[in-house]
Amino acid sequence: MDQMDFDFIINHLGENRDSYMGAVCPPIFQTSNFSFKTVEEFRKAFENEQNSHIYTRGNNPTVEVLRKKLAAMENTEDALVFSSGIAAISATVIAFLRQGDHVVCINKPYSWTRHLFDVILKRFGIDVSYFDPEIPEHYKAQCRDNTRLIFIESPCSLTFACMDLTEVAEFATKKGIKTLIDNSHCSPLFQQPSKFGIDLILHSATKYINGHSDVVAGVVCGKSEDISKIFRNEYMTLGACISPMDASLLIRGLRTYKLRLMQSHEGGLQVAKWLKKHPKVERLMHPFLDRDESNQSLMQQMSGTGGLFAFYLKTTSLESCEKFSNRLKKFLMAVSWGGHESLILPGAAFTKNAEIKPGSLPFQYFRLYIGLEDPEILIRDLEQALEVV
Numbered sequence: 001m002d003q004m005d006f007d008f009i010i011n012h013l014g015e016n017r018d019s020y021m022g023a024v025c026p027p028i029f030q031t032s033n034f035s036f037k038t039v040e041e042f043r044k045a046f047e048n049e050q051n052s053h054i055y056t057r058g059n060n061p062t063v064e065v066l067r068k069k070l071a072a073m074e075n076t077e078d079a080l081v082f083s084s085g086i087a088a089i090s091a092t093v094i095a096f097l098r099q100g101d102h103v104v105c106i107n108k109p110y111s112w113t114r115h116l117f118d119v120i121l122k123r124f125g126i127d128v129s130y131f132d133p134e135i136p137e138h139y140k141a142q143c144r145d146n147t148r149l150i151f152i153e154s155p156c157s158l159t160f161a162c163m164d165l166t167e168v169a170e171f172a173t174k175k176g177i178k179t180l181i182d183n184s185h186c187s188p189l190f191q192q193p194s195k196f197g198i199d200l201i202l203h204s205a206t207k208y209i210n211g212h213s214d215v216v217a218g219v220v221c222g223k224s225e226d227i228s229k230i231f232r233n234e235y236m237t238l239g240a241c242i243s244p245m246d247a248s249l250l251i252r253g254l255r256t257y258k259l260r261l262m263q264s265h266e267g268g269l270q271v272a273k274w275l276k277k278h279p280k281v282e283r284l285m286h287p288f289l290d291r292d293e294s295n296q297s298l299m300q301q302m303s304g305t306g307g308l309f310a311f312y313l314k315t316t317s318l319e320s321c322e323k324f325s326n327r328l329k330k331f332l333m334a335v336s337w338g339g340h341e342s343l344i345l346p347g348a349a350f351t352k353n354a355e356i357k358p359g360s361l362p363f364q365y366f367r368l369y370i371g372l373e374d375p376e377i378l379i380r381d382l383e384q385a386l387e388v389v
């Protein structure tokens, strides 16, 4: 998609200004239900609930504007917006599974995605196998006759490992397996997985799409047929719809989406390059700076990456990792990312002592998110904090 298209989508697409007195911003339709004048009209609406206005758990005019924009941004036919990213993930995964099915999933997905597979779906007789995206073809070896879904993140938001989307989509299509990607990391500005044949694209809209750290929301984008199936079943029965107020905040967030993403991407690269050269940094994990030449072709599926990356400090002391984190003044210590504010997530927050449990994050691990502040100021802050290591 060229940039003109993106600008049109963000500023105008889906907005029916004539029907609300020329208002530049779509009104917040703060209503639970909608009324009809005749039985005939009411009946017709029920025939296509997904695109009519009957009840806000299904569709709402403010939410509809947002759905149209998000579907177009992901180059797909339709989209649904949920009250959280994990609600979008859960509803979509459940929509395509039944008892006895098998899922193949990237080994370090978002923590609650893993919980969905390991704890919730296990109870319903659905099996999962995890694969290491760094081992070529590993996901293929994990597939069985009853595999229905391949679930990936690329880049993974913890390890930043990337996968060749075309290869995954071609393999899965041949086997009749649906492909799902959590595309929160790149977001559609930098990567549109539908163009490589991925079936369903998921987002935590809490991150870049809203971008102001004041709304929790989720999205699924895909073909009309798949989205309608999710709408009729999981969307309507799990009931995790977004409120009109939050949908309006997301539309507002989208107005500056491109600017924010570019700034975060540039700032992220600048800070990551500085850290990579620092003698106290053991290893940098960044989708663009952590690859050898052979992987460059793989990188062409992404035009950018945003401001999220991680690094390991060269130390065996838990205490110095804590001191380093506590000394930062320009980074907030917090989960999440994708907002205006720069963040640090220390692996040390998940350990009480220096022993490393298998599968958990080492205390030397730090995930940084570079927001919209001046990268030079952030670098100076890291510099003073690194003195204690």
Ligand SMILES: *Cc1c(COP(=O)(O)O)cnc(C)c1O
Pocket (backbone or CB within 6 Å): 084, 085, 086, 087, 110, 153, 157, 182, 184, 185, 203, 204, 205, 206, 207, 216, 217, 218, 336
């Ligand atoms: C935050 C996040 C989620 C979950 O989204 P919520 O909006 O918090 O429910 C899913 N995947 C990734 C990669 C995330 O970072």
